[in-house]
Amino acid sequence: MQPSFNKNKAILSLLPLLTFVAIFLGSGLYLQSQGVDYAFYQLPAPVAILPAIILAFILNKTSINQSVETFIKGVGNNNIITMCLIYLLAGAFSAVAGATGGVDAVVNAGLSIIPPSLLLPGLFLIAAVISTAMGTSMGTIGAIGPIAYAVSVKTGIDPALMAGTIVSGAMFGDNLSIISDTTIAATRTQGCEMKDKFKENLKIAIPAAIVTIALLLYLTPAAQVVETKDYDILLVLPYAFILVLAVMGFNVFVVLLSGIGFAALMGFTGSYEGASFVKDIYKGFTDMQEI
Numbered sequence: 001m002q003p004s005f006n007k008n009k010a011i012l013s014l015l016p017l018l019t020f021v022a023i024f025l026g027s028g029l030y031l032q033s034q035g036v037d038y039a040f041y042q043l044p045a046p047v048a049i050l051p052a053i054i055l056a057f058i059l060n061k062t063s064i065n066q067s068v069e070t071f072i073k074g075v076g077n078n079n080i081i082t083m084c085l086i087y088l089l090a091g092a093f094s095a096v097a098g099a100t101g102g103v104d105a106v107v108n109a110g111l112s113i114i115p116p117s118l119l120l121p122g123l124f125l126i127a128a129v130i131s132t133a134m135g136t137s138m139g140t141i142g143a144i145g146p147i148a149y150a151v152s153v154k155t156g157i158d159p160a161l162m163a164g165t166i167v168s169g170a171m172f173g174d175n176l177s178i179i180s181d182t183t184i185a186a187t188r189t190q191g192c193e194m195k196d197k198f199k200e201n202l203k204i205a206i207p208a209a210i211v212t213i214a215l216l217l218y219l220t221p222a223a224q225v226v227e228t229k230d231y232d233i234l235l236v237l238p239y240a241f242i243l244v245l246a247v248m249g250f251n252v253f254v255v256l257l258s259g260i261g262f263a264a265l266m267g268f269t270g271s272y273e274g275a276s277f278v279k280d281i282y283k284g285f286t287d288m289q290e291i
Helices: 002-033 050-060 064-075 078-099 102-113 116-134 137-155 159-176 181-190 194-219 233-247 252-268 274-287
Strands: none
Touching (some): 078 137, 078 252, 102 233, 116 137, 181 194, 233 252, 252 274
16 A cells, blocks of 8 residues: 555646646747747746645645745755856856957857868857857857858858758757756766866767758868858857866866956957946846746
């Protein structure tokens, strides 16, 4: 009788999670079927989870005060708070490095080095480098997308093929990034080092990247020269800086705080201003709010 009781209890304990998934995915799928743009963004996840939390309180079968205390202990868990702080700093670094012109500098530096015959593989690698350094595939796609589209129009490359190249590179880099939200969550909950997760992911991601690059080599059209804008090589350095520190095994807080300061320092060599620096840090924080 005891195993059956435990099984029923385990099923009940999953109901809040299943409720959240049903509400969030259900609303997204319904709105998508109605042709609503950005259907899965219409109902914010923090709102969708509220009924699930209420259900968990009901199933807990203790006093409301005890349930609230348990809930707050969960929210204040060491791993949760640490992840939140890392998320905020990762958002701040991405915002500051992007605002100083780092993304444009990396793209133009890469395009100036890549031979025209290797344009698609080169853009794949550029997207991978930026995504690895920024920790966001969507942010990388948003930043490089307009530039890549302009290149596709100039060279006659199919925009769909160009989009696939950028998305593939961005996903590859996000998979390896030490400041990606998934990496932060995985390493903190499993108690492993970020550099170790990076090394393990390389074993999985590199073979896929090699196959992708080989396909892009075959699909790259006849060589055409791509015009590049002027860039400041110093603005590329912050991305390399945090990658090197992370792989060397420095504490992630040290890596991100140093990266934010270094990105700002490189920006100050140009037209970046101190007032913008403070606002960009806060923008980076707010960008991570939903996570």
